[in-house]
Amino acid sequence: MSGFTFSEKQEEEIAGILAKYPFKKSAMLPLLTLVQRAERVISPEAMVAISQKLDCSPAYVQSVLSFYTMYHTEKVGRYMILFCINISCQLNGCDKLLEYTADKLDIEVGGTTADEKFTLHREECLADCTNAPMMRINDTYYGDLTEQRIDQILDSLD
Amino acid sequence: MTQILFKNINMKDLHTMKVYEEQGGYQSLKKAFDQKPDEIIDAVKASGLRGRGGAGFPTGLKWSFLAKDVFPRYLCCNADESEPGTCKDRELLLKNPHMLIEGMILCSYACRIETGYIYMRGEFHDLSFIMDKAIEEAHAKGYLGKNIMGTGFNLEIYTHLGAGAYICGEESALLNSLEGGRGEPRMKPPFPAVEGLYAKPTVINNVETLCVVPYIVNEGAEKYASLGTEKSKGTKLVSVSGHVKKPGNYEVVMGTSTREIIYDLAGGIRDDNELKAFIPGGSSVPMLPASQVDVGYDYESLAAAGTMLGSGALIVIDNKANIVETTLRLISFYMHESCGKCTPCREGTRWLHQIVERILQHKGQLEYVNKLEDICDNMAFKTFCPLADACVSPVMSSIKHFRSEYEEYFKNTPVGSV
Numbered sequence: 001m002s003g004f005t006f007s008e009k010q011e012e013e014i015a016g017i018l019a020k021y022p023f024k025k026s027a028m029l030p031l032l033t034l035v036q037r038a039e040r041v042i043s044p045e046a047m048v049a050i051s052q053k054l055d056c057s058p059a060y061v062q063s064v065l066s067f068y069t070m071y072h073t074e075k076v077g078r079y080m081i082l083f084c085i086n087i088s089c090q091l092n093g094c095d096k097l098l099e100y101t102a103d104k105l106d107i108e109v110g111g112t113t114a115d116e117k118f119t120l121h122r123e124e125c126l127a128d129c130t131n132a133p134m135m136r137i138n139d140t141y142y143g144d145l146t147e148q149r150i151d152q153i154l155d156s157l158d
Numbered sequence: 159m160t161q162i163l164f165k166n167i168n169m170k171d172l173h174t175m176k177v178y179e180e181q182g183g184y185q186s187l188k189k190a191f192d193q194k195p196d197e198i199i200d201a202v203k204a205s206g207l208r209g210r211g212g213a214g215f216p217t218g219l220k221w222s223f224l225a226k227d228v229f230p231r232y233l234c235c236n237a238d239e240s241e242p243g244t245c246k247d248r249e250l251l252l253k254n255p256h257m258l259i260e261g262m263i264l265c266s267y268a269c270r271i272e273t274g275y276i277y278m279r280g281e282f283h284d285l286s287f288i289m290d291k292a293i294e295e296a297h298a299k300g301y302l303g304k305n306i307m308g309t310g311f312n313l314e315i316y317t318h319l320g321a322g323a324y325i326c327g328e329e330s331a332l333l334n335s336l337e338g339g340r341g342e343p344r345m346k347p348p349f350p351a352v353e354g355l356y357a358k359p360t361v362i363n364n365v366e367t368l369c370v371v372p373y374i375v376n377e378g379a380e381k382y383a384s385l386g387t388e389k390s391k392g393t394k395l396v397s398v399s400g401h402v403k404k405p406g407n408y409e410v411v412m413g414t415s416t417r418e419i420i421y422d423l424a425g426g427i428r429d430d431n432e433l434k435a436f437i438p439g440g441s442s443v444p445m446l447p448a449s450q451v452d453v454g455y456d457y458e459s460l461a462a463a464g465t466m467l468g469s470g471a472l473i474v475i476d477n478k479a480n481i482v483e484t485t486l487r488l489i490s491f492y493m494h495e496s497c498g499k500c501t502p503c504r505e506g507t508r509w510l511h512q513i514v515e516r517i518l519q520h521k522g523q524l525e526y527v528n529k530l531e532d533i534c535d536n537m538a539f540k541t542f543c544p545l546a547d548a549c550v551s552p553v554m555s556s557i558k559h560f561r562s563e564y565e566e567y568f569k570n571t572p573v574g575s576v
Contacts, residue, residue: 020316022356023337030318032321063340064340067323069321070321071321087242087441087487088399091399127245127247127281129242129243130245130397132405139283141284
């Protein structure tokens, strides 16, 4: 299988990652994260490329990535919205806000908008309970959500 | 109120080396390096510090369990903070990363460790940039790297990100994940102190635990041990969330009454409602009814009340909330996060979910509650790791204290009709 190569910059990054560990395999999650962030998906070709870096089988790579929720084998949107629905957020009314967000984006929870801009996922506790209800979009945490604030946040992203 | 971890927490630019050092940061290193490694372990033992991640195991004792004369050894800082209700480590990592590095240096010196990893949950990607920057600054200052401060002691610290699995906060699952595998817990023994990361002796400590160590080295074990109760020493960060006026992370001396935390620090119950229940230590510990709000916030008092201090996440529930719905939300969490390795947990969480869901749809009957208790009995303490026990906590405690709320759902459903 071919079709996936790491860029020169990624190769440099990978060398830095591998240097952190006495055993290559420890770089598994970091490499998967690197691909997920760059491609928004981990393709079978990318699994092969990662397996070659780590001297393991592509099947092993797949078995590991299937365990973790942050890796996706179907492409996600440019903005990944993780909407916390766990206890502190639930007590603060997150369910209605999640529904509101899904309606606003006109997608089901778990889905991606047609223009691949947003993916909306229900998420377990994100460790920001004192600002509940909250969500994470890509690397940014947004707390104390209200319908108005969700409007502002989503409208500000291009 | 005594503040150790949160003393300067909101100071501008505390996350930078410059400000951290101006506030006395890294002063403990010289003090430590003038002592033998074992003396640091003895001090941590004498301080009475216990693990702040959930289990509350004595930290100094943990360090002293490392297999003798086996090297290399590893330090893993557990920054996989995912226990629902808990967000104290996030605040420490965000605002005071150097305090963690200082604590990790002290622990590594004491335990003769030369490599440390900070295992952060994947969702903390933003914090890993802050942490990496702080590590870089510590390198530039010579606090990390080779021959630190001319002592011959070497240490490298690296950040490592997980990818969205609660179970990786369990120490042996964390190790499997860090080794590049699925985050499934290991059979114990052997314990990590004997065979941990890469089958080498490993110390695993929570962020908050390691952050306390500089204080112990600077001020002395006695001073730390003078705070708190007889067996619960020092201070604890408490994440107060839910139906309170001022949710937030607060540092309290062990033994402070829970009433004081909820009503004085967190401003009391919102919207003039009344307190109905509270979960004192994160979603994995049994909830208590409002009548027990005067319980002391320390390991022993909470244990005597039938619950645990856990990770220090105080979740406050008011009288308008539906306990059965809240319980279902927690079961749903454990069902989602069960790694699937042990049958009682994999199947049990799902069964509990199905039954409580049916109850909420008014399709249950009185025997269902007994069935829930029966399933819980078959889950608790029957698995590799405590995730199944954690799921049992909200179910059993909600039935114990709020059985009538379950029974409300069966009022119009005659026995045998569904």
